[in-house]
Structure formats: C-alpha cells, structure tokens
Amino acid sequence: xxxxxxxxGPVAYHAEGPVWSERWGGLRWVDMLAxxxxxxxxxxxxxxxxVGSIAAALRPRSRGGAVIAVERGFALEDADGSITHxxxxxxxxxxxxxxxxxxxxxxxFYCGSMAYDRHEGGGAIHRLDPDLSxxxxxxxxxxxxxxxSATARRQGIASTGHGLPAPNTFGPLAWNxxxxxxxxxxxxxxxxxxxxxxxxxxxxxxxxxxRKAVLTGMTxxxxxxxxxxxxxxxxRNLRFTEAIPEAFGRIEAIAAETRLVGAEYSGIxxxxxxxxxxxxxxxxxxxxxxxx
Numbered sequence: 001x002x003x004x005x006x007x008x009g010p011v012a013y014h015a016e017g018p019v020w021s022e023r024w025g026g027l028r029w030v031d032m033l034a035x036x037x038x039x040x041x042x043x044x045x046x047x048x049x050x051v052g053s054i055a056a057a058l059r060p061r062s063r064g065g066a067v068i069a070v071e072r073g074f075a076l077e078d079a080d081g082s083i084t085h086x087x088x089x090x091x092x093x094x095x096x097x098x099x100x101x102x103x104x105x106x107x108x109f110y111c112g113s114m115a116y117d118r119h120e121g122g123g124a125i126h127r128l129d130p131d132l133s134x135x136x137x138x139x140x141x142x143x144x145x146x147x148x149s150a151t152a153r154r155q156g157i158a159s160t161g162h163g164l165p166a167p168n169t170f171g172p173l174a175w176n177x178x179x180x181x182x183x184x185x186x187x188x189x190x191x192x193x194x195x196x197x198x199x200x201x202x203x204x205x206x207x208x209x210x211r212k213a214v215l216t217g218m219t220x221x222x223x224x225x226x227x228x229x230x231x232x233x234x235x236r237n238l239r240f241t242e243a244i245p246e247a248f249g250r251i252e253a254i255a256a257e258t259r260l261v262g263a264e265y266s267g268i269x270x271x272x273x274x275x276x277x278x279x280x281x282x283x284x285x286x287x288x289x290x291x292x
Contacts, residue, residue: 011046012038017100021060023079028066030055037068051075051083056098057111067128069098069111074128089126089134096122104249106130106278110137137251148172177270182254189253189276191229197238197282198224198231203264208241216241218286242281250278 012031015038020027027040031048035055039047054071061067064079072088090096101111107130115122125137147155148163151172162172190198205217219238224231255274262269 017057023060054097057101059103067109069101071097146172146174175268179272181256181258181273184253193226196226198226213244236285238282240282252276252278
C-alpha cells in the first residue's frame with residue numbers, strides 16, 4: 001500500500017508543478033497566480049521568491065539555477081540566484097499567460113499558454129532552446145476529434161462531416177490534411193544537418209498503436225546519407241516505427257513551401273512542408289527492391 005504524506009501546510013494560493021533537484025538542494029514549485037517560486041530546503045520551512053506576475057512552471061538548468069515560464073515568456077535564474085527576464089513573446093493586449101511546461105531529452109523547454117478568458121484556440125505551445133532562441137511549436141492546441149453521424153450521436157454532439165462510405169469498419173477519418181508552412185528552405189535545412197538521413201517519402205505506412213499514434217512504414221523513392229550539411233551517398237530503404245506526436249515534438253525546422261501528397265491506398269491527401277526532425281526511430285533496412 002502506498003502511503004501519502006502531506007509535506008507542507010496550506011502555503012500557496014495556486015500551487016503547481018513540484019520539481020526536485022540536487023542542484024536546488026530540495027523541492028521547488030510555483031504559486032502560479034501569485035507569481036512566486038517556493039523552495040522546500042532541508043529545514044522543512046518553505047521559502048518564497050517573487051519572479052513576476054505569473055510563475056507558470058520551472059525546471060533546473062544544467063549550469064545551476066532554473067528556467068522559469070512567466071506570464072508572457074521565459075526567465076532565467078543563474079546559479080547565484082540572479083534572474084534575467086527574456087524578451088516577452090506577446091503583449092498584455094493578447095490576454096494570454098503561460099500555463100505549464102516541461103523539458104525534452106535534448107534540454108529544450110516547452111511551455112503551453114492559455115487565454116485568461118479560456119476561449120477555444122487561445123493557447124499555443126512555445127519552445128525555449130538551449131541557445132535561448134524561442135520557437136512557436138503549436139498555435140491553437142487540439143481539443144477535439146473528428147466525428148461521423150454515428151459517433152456524434154453516441155456522444156450527443158454534431159457530426160464534423162468525416163464519415164466514410166458504407167460499409168465502414170474504421171469509423172470517422174480526416175481525409176484532407178493541411179500542415180502550416182514554416183520559414184526555412186530545403187537547402188538551409190540540409191546545410192544545418194551534421195549527420196542525418198534525407199527521406200524523399202514514406203510508404204506502406206500502418207498503425208501500430210492507435211492511441212499513441214505509433215506508425216510503422218518504409219522509405220521510398222530516394223533515401224540518402226547526409227554528412228556535414230551535404231548529401232554524400234544513397235543508402236538502402238529503411239523501416240521506421242515511431243510515435244508521430246513525439247516525433248513532431250522534435251521538429252527543428254519547417255520548410256516555407258508545401259507539397260500535395262496522396263497516400264498510395266487510402267485516398268487520404270495532405271498538403272505538407274518538408275520537416276527537419278532531431279531524432280526519428282528507424283528500426284532497420286528493408287529488403288532490396290527487385291531490379292535494384
């Protein structure tokens with residue numbers, strides 16, 4: 001049986017996000033709407049420090065101190081305790097604040113925002129990179145799924161018009177997909193890769209885990225080794241098995257141009273840009289194609 005112990009008394013108005021770190025010598029958390037960071041050291045008495053009008057989330061830095069999501073962006077605490085506020089990402093008139101965040105394995109700090117009036121689509125996800133540059137990762141957070149008339153009736157809501165022709169055992173499906181372009185060019189994206197793989201396209205893609213959106217498939221029509229920002233030679237086609245939401249969380253650049261791509265068998269169409277993804281799970285080479 002797991003025992004639950006109350007660590008402190010009622011010391012915060014809106015306490016969230018406890019994080020323990022050896023560099024801090026204990027536990028820290030935020031009193032979000034008070035704009036304070038609280039620290040529980042060896043003595044057991046919480047200490048409070050004001051960091052702004054909002055203190056949304058925090059994580060330890062490798063060099064000591066912390067990275068903190070504040071109302072309209074990020075702040076850095078150095079090892080000596082001094083705090084530097086980075087340039088704001090939006091103005092007061094936007095009516096938006098940071099809400100919660102966390103780090104990926106590469107040390108990039110992601111934080112989601114929300115509108116004060118909680119209107120739909122008011123939130124976005126921002127990323128602070130180790131070089132202190134910021135990137136808008138997702139503008140308008142997904143908050144619903146597609147429905148046909150049958151699933152909509154069971155949920156007591158309106159259909160989104162995504163029914164498939166009968167007989168249909170798959171349920172509703174979004175057929176025409178669009179991904180917003182970025183600002184990079186393909187040559188610039190290629191030049192930024194020290195060592196990687198250039199994939200022309202994937203095919204024979206199948207679902208492994210629907211809830212986690214794990215897909216498996218193979219490369220086709222040109223797979224190349226990239227070294228020092230240049231394509232150096234072709235390689236055999238590869239098989240991948242990857243959770244696509246996790247892969248999208250590792251996007252480092254998005255091309256400014258988009259291309260209409262049609263799936264081989266399903267009839268699904270997508271207009272999408274080229275992507276540079278920091279890590280992607282290739283699991284092995286495929287058999288040599290006939291005639292190759």
